[in-house]
Amino acid sequence: MKPDRRPYRRESEDSRREALIAATQALVAEGGPRAATVRAIAERAGVTPGLIRHYFGSKDELSRAAYRQLIDGMTDKGADALSGVGAAPEERLAAFVAASLRPPVVDAGAVGLWAGYLHTMRADPALLAAHERGYLRYRDVLQGLIAALGRPGVAAAQMRQEAIACNAVIDGLWLEGGVLPHGFAPGELVRIGLASVGAILGTDLMAHGTFIPEIGKAPAGEGETR
Amino acid sequence: MKPDRRPYRRESEDSRREALIAATQALVAEGGPRAATVRAIAERAGVTPGLIRHYFGSKDELSRAAYRQLIDGMTDKGADALSGVGAAPEERLAAFVAASLRPPVVDAGAVGLWAGYLHTMRADPALLAAHERGYLRYRDVLQGLIAALGRPGVAAAQMRQEAIACNAVIDGLWLEGGVLPHGFAPGELVRIGLASVGAILGTDLMAHGTFIPEIGKAPAGEGETR
DNA sequence: TGTCCGATTATGCATCTGTATAACAGCGCC
DNA sequence: GGCGCTGTTATACAGATGCATAATCGGACA
Known part of the structure; x- marks a missing residue:
């Protein structure tokens, strides 16, 4: 019984x-x-x-641990893409951007998890610090890759703003790609991201990204037009 | 008693x-x-x-109504900025971008509200449709402003990708500006947004945005460098 | 002025949530 | 092989939550 x-x-x-x-x-x-x-x-x-x-x-403590692991994992995955790629600055930057714009980083679950913890994060100084640390770490890697491009006549202050802008493009594409996955054709996020980051920095990343799977086929007019 | x-x-x-x-x-x-x-x-x-x-x-019904009003309000505020501005395409685009990157659109409460409803939204087809409708409406306005620039030799398919990219920049800046408000100097988001959108479209929006309050003073090296 | 209808309040209830505490069981040690 | 230590389970409990329903009050209308 x-x-x-x-x-x-x-x-x-x-x-x-x-x-x-x-x-x-x-x-x-x-x-x-x-x-x-x-x-x-x-x-x-x-x-x-x-x-x-x-x-x-307590359950709160478990939540904190889960959030910290999410943040660390997300930033790690971007940095992992840098190993195993050539030394050319444009190639490294392109690989980094592309890795941030496809699964498993772009994923409905990841966006949902992040959004779900937003309030917990804001109410808890330790978690807010974890978020800020992860964000700045990612942006610093990005800014380092931008600096490595070696463009003449570009000051550090400008590179900071460029890093913020490139980060924003990636964040925005990550967000909408995770929320409306069916709204974008396969590989479209990667292509748009590379084109945009290249435009912001005045460098043609598409030309240097031929080794990226999403590049090389169907450069225009693919799939849905809306 | x-x-x-x-x-x-x-x-x-x-x-x-x-x-x-x-x-x-x-x-x-x-x-x-x-x-x-x-x-x-x-x-x-x-x-x-x-x-x-x-x-x-029921409470669910009230939640739905609250979410719908949030979405409608956010997209409305961007469109409102277009009234009362001149007819020059660059000016209109600059005003639209700037309005999307300062309060009350960029606001910790708005980001929190949006994030809080993300799961409710995904579980409810009606709310998901509301989000998609709002997103596409905003992007359509953006794409219309981009098309009005009248750049020769730019196809419609490319303008779609440009609209997605510009939308992503704005979304990303909106997100981080709402989450880490103290991480950016006043007006910095507007300036970065205008510069980035201009770079993506190959148009100097800063030059056409002299009427925007955030433009015109302290063009470089202001405030924190990190 | 009296009366009735509906907006608003108050109360009750079944369920769920987090936490505290007691009971239990497998492993290592002598 | 008996025995304690501790990882693990089961139970208890106070409070919160959403919803349903009964009670009440204010104004409109005759």
């Missing part, structure tokens, strides 16, 4: 923390912060709610 | 609906969807929770 007790299974601390964080992120991405209740998180992670308190102390 | 009944006050239907929607938006903007409970909304609107059901049927 007893509702059969869950089998007792012992796991490592890292494994449990990871599972709980992954479950939290998945639930927030799918249904917003409201769907990420302690019971739902525990069920998806395959444990009972008590473990959340045991490993994180 | 009775906890003193709230004074009975009769109001028009429009007034009540407006008050409830405004209260909902304010609460979501401040503390996320979680803070917008029926009791909190009613209290801020100066009524009792029952009126929500009376006027909107």
Whole structure:
């Protein structure tokens, strides 16, 4: 008659923390912060709610950990694209921009997760700092790639504004690409991003991005016109 | 002994609906969807929770109305900037971009409100349609202004991509400006937006935007360098 | 002025949420 | 092989939430 007790299974601390964080992120991405209740998180992670308190102390603490991991993961993926690409500055910049504008960075779940945590972030100075740190880290990488272009007569102050602008293009495309995935043809975000960043910097990134899969075919008039 | 009944006050239907929607938006903007409970909304609107059901049927219905009003209001404000400006295409485009990059459009509350509703929106086809409609309406206005520039040899397909790119710059600046307001000097977003949109379109909007308050003083090296 | 209709309020209720605490079970150690 | 330590589960609980319904009051209309 007893509702059969869950089998007792012992796991490592890292494994449990990871599972709980992954479950939290998945639930927030799918249904917003409201769907990420302690019971739902525990069920998806395959444990009972008590473990959340045991490993994180409270649900808020778990939320913070999940948000921090999201931010770190997003900025890491952009930087990862730089390894394994040539030394030409234009190529490196093009690879960086392209990597930021296709999955898994451009993803409905990631946008949803980020949006879901926006309020938590603003209310919590530690999380706000995490966001700012991630944002500036990404922008610094971008600004470094811009500086490496070696354009004569471009001051540092101007490069800062260019970095903000390029970052904004990428952010905006990331946002709408995640919210309205069907509104853009495959590869279109990458092409638009490369063209825009190139225009802002006065460099033809498309010409230097022939190694990028999205470049090279159907340069104009593809697919939907709206 | 009775906890003193709230004074009975009769109001028009429009007034009540407006008050409830405004209260909902304010609460979501401040503390996320979680803070917008029926009791909190009613209290801020100066009524009792029952009126929500009376006027909107359910809390979900009220949420939908609040989101729709946000979307309509945001796109309206951009279009409003076009009235009262000259007929020169560059001037009109510059005014439109500038209006989208300063308060009340760039505002922490607006970003928070939008983010708070992202999941509600995705789960509700009607709200998703409202978002898409608002987005495309805004982009169409932008594309119309771009087409009015009358640049020779620019095809319609290219103008679509330019409109997406310019929209992305504005969205990205709107986003970070709302999330990290202290990260940018006053007027910096407007200047960066005008410079970037101009670069993407191959037109010097700064030269045509002398009537814009943010233009004309401190063109370089102002304020913080990071 | 009296009366009735509807806007508004107050109360009740089932459900859910986060947390605290007690009970339990597998592993390592002697 | 018995036994404690601790990771894990189960239960309890106070408060919140959305919704339904009954009670009440103000004004319009005759």
